[in-house]
Amino acid sequence: MTEVPSGSDEADEESFHPMGAEWEAELEAMLEETEYDTQLGMEMARDAMKVTEGELSEAAFHDRYHEAVEAEFGRDDRPTLEAYETAVDADDGAGLFGDDVDRREVLKKMGAGGAFLGLGALGTVDDEADTAQAATAAEDGDESGVQWGMSLDVEVCDGCLACIQACQEEHRWDPGMNWMYVLDWDDPEAELNSGQGRLIRPCQHCTDAPCEKVCPTTARHTRASDGLVLTDYDVCIGCRYCQVACPYGVNYFQWDEPNVPLSEIEEDHYYDARGRPVSSRAPRGVMSKCTFCPSRQDGSRGEEFIGRTACEDACPPGAIQFGDMNDPESDPRQYLEDVPLSRLEAAEPPNEELQTAIAILRGEQEPAADAADGMTEEGARELVDTAAGTSVSTWQLLADVGTDPNVIYVGDEPGPHAHQVPGPISYEAAGLLDNNMNRTEEGTVRFELSG
Template sequence: MNADEPGDDSTASDETFHPLGDEWQDDLEDVLDDTEYDTELGMEMGRDAMRVTKGDLSEEEFHERYHEDVMEEFGEDERPIASPDDIDEESESLLSSLTGDESRREVLKKGAAGAGFASLGWGAVDQQEPEQPAVEDPGEVHPDEDATQWGMTIDLEHCDGCLSCVTACNAEHQWDEGANWMYVLAFEDGNVESPEPDEYESVHDFNYLVRPCQHCTDAPCEKVCPTTARHTRDDGGLVLTDYEVCIGCRYCQVACPYGVNYFQWDEPDVEREELSEEGVYDYRDRPVSRRAPRGVMSKCVFDPARQDGNHGEELVGTTACEQACPPSVIQFGDMNNPNSDPQRYDENPARARTLIRVSTGLPSPDDLPSMLEGVDSNLDAVTEAVDGLTEDSIALAVAVQLTQEDYEEEAPAGDTLPDQEQTILDVVSVLQDHGLDLTSEETLSQLGLTVDQFEGPSEDVEVSDNADVAQERFEDYIDAPEERFELLEGIGTNPNVTYLGTQPGPNAHQVEGPTSYEEVDMLDRRQEALDDQTVGLGLRDD
């Protein structure tokens, strides 16, 4: 796309600006046509909101360019210029002016939130390197690196496509079937292929994309919302929708590059009385979680009720999808804390997966002393006497000790990697207390943890050399992803989801995975439930 220069009043209505491609963009335009709101305004604002994140248009220019039109269309312009502000009571005047005595949801026209499309579309529009910004980079919405920023690292190569994350998200938030807040998509793109769903040797032969909301630090969906219903919460940087303020104009759906917004066009399957108050409202007493009411936008929320402690302190720093994932490929936590699960996993996925696997196979450090009673303090005797201890598992445990890192920051609440690491270190400590010398040349050699060039006494070997050998052991033990990426990295949204594994190419399209949505009583296409209408990223198979 050749974007207009800032200040040019011409539109790009005939051009494809949306990263998900022509068909998706055309569907969005049809969606806006089914509302009472200005379709052309919504499409133009969506286009220019993405230009702001790319640095091609300043926040101030964007706000000024559309201020009069937004005032004329909605009666008020509550859009943030640089950072989100909490909505105040005066915003209710906007809702009253639009709806009168009627419920604001009753005035909305029923319509789809976006039809399915064949291509995954990630980067289908702008695969080239981003151009030099035409304006000064507006910077991040939340530049404070000391503040918590909730996000995820997702390991696609170890995903098994079981859809447990999808079903757990639905169980917790109770969105209508097919209006998925979480998707696991098996794909192929011409360069990478996935097997037939009934002809594969391993579920890991498939290529996957796990797709929640990206909770962008600079979210274009927020920039177009006339009411501040869509906003970025200061605490944790969560991008949320206030259900009592949203008027259902669906402009946020146009401006979202990732296709993660859903319009609740009919009465929800789950009635309001079935939702717990502590699950719906966050600490500000704003309704931002669980399924949306009729006529309102919704999406993945990273569980603000959990992060606020509404369900107990033990669930702070967790999400339903993360806890439900059998292979632990979803790592949720504070992206600004190097000691958090997602950052530790991202920094060294081979070591992180070793922690996950080894910690569950070792005997409990509390039970191990009694298991070692009467056992000689040598490696062969220990491995023969104790189930769960082999030369390989002990070698990996010692490798964890050799690569232990001291962090200035405490591990955030809800994180599991620090606990798994501590379990392993406790086992090593028990073995050492038993008299097993895990630092001797002889034992390290038997464990395969000696430096290849080692010829002299142990004091001649640098600690870093042992750590390098330990890292090689992790990488021999686990097939760590070689590729790291963010979705649509070049458009400047600064997403807070990092992926490890194969990145879908511009021709990526969904194929059947090893587990079908029907097998887990879910839908991946909303139109199956709504008479050919859809409110989700319901992708058609080629």
């Protein structure tokens, strides 16, 4: 067994995984069934989440596990922020990496050995916050770039499961390896919400993804052109470390030969525009998860599919809005802007002042240039936000983990005492299997499952 570095906190501390000690134990047992080092995978996952939570610098994380990863896998292709900065400086801003920079491409240009020079003196994130922040901005680009994401309105969702059916049809994953789930919950102890609700749970396509940090081959990577977190099936070795490091439980391992042969899917949506197999069902021995339909987003399927996902297209009530989260005019951004107005109008007829504010924000009435002359746009927004503040909630799943998900929820958030209840349509009735559901979903939002 590879010796694991002693950088992590005490082993007997409370479970590091947001899904709880039972889920963590199942992950550990799962790693025991693989040929790879269980302790290394668990320790790396623990510290990867410390990086996203701001307790450990990314450079220190890479340095801490470099020797252990090389000893276990015979390689360590995980780049560092310093490696990227060094490469950019050496290139003098002349575009060494082209228009679609990702972490693996950095290594190809530099060589894996150069990625870990000069890291021994690096410490915690508190000592290097400015450097890490600047490097992250350089790597990820500013907000002028495309960042695909979703708004999911869990109050509008009717639990029909059409999104999951469409995802299965589009990506042809084996029955039971659902890339999405729709969960109903009840919380009799809730004080600030109705006590019941629904959760749609795809991959969150985190801005800072722990699953990417632990991948020894960089098979799990963020596509620089649009921020999608993807798995290169040709590079993945099936170590399953990403499954342990994911706070949301959204990764699935392809145990057997897939039901659908490659010949049925490779022509139109298996490879993305870079020629990498990152979409549709995974080959045997490889990890898979929700992808946000990358072959659609890069134009491989045709321009008419860009900015759309299979689940969004199939959602009858329009609970799913997909688009560029950096574009104020995109569908999810516009939906999030409009939802307070819609909720206010649906709740009860607004008074005259509120009607004026809504009309201004919808562009149906010109705002006053000055408050003395009437209602300004700023005044309208403040009035609507105040009126809607107690009735409209937007949130990110497990926001405190620090992953900065690119999925924004609208509606009631389940609390710590919520428990799962049957939805209006069973998975069996919808022609779906949920044989991974009980263990995958337990604790995903820190609520208990019944039964």
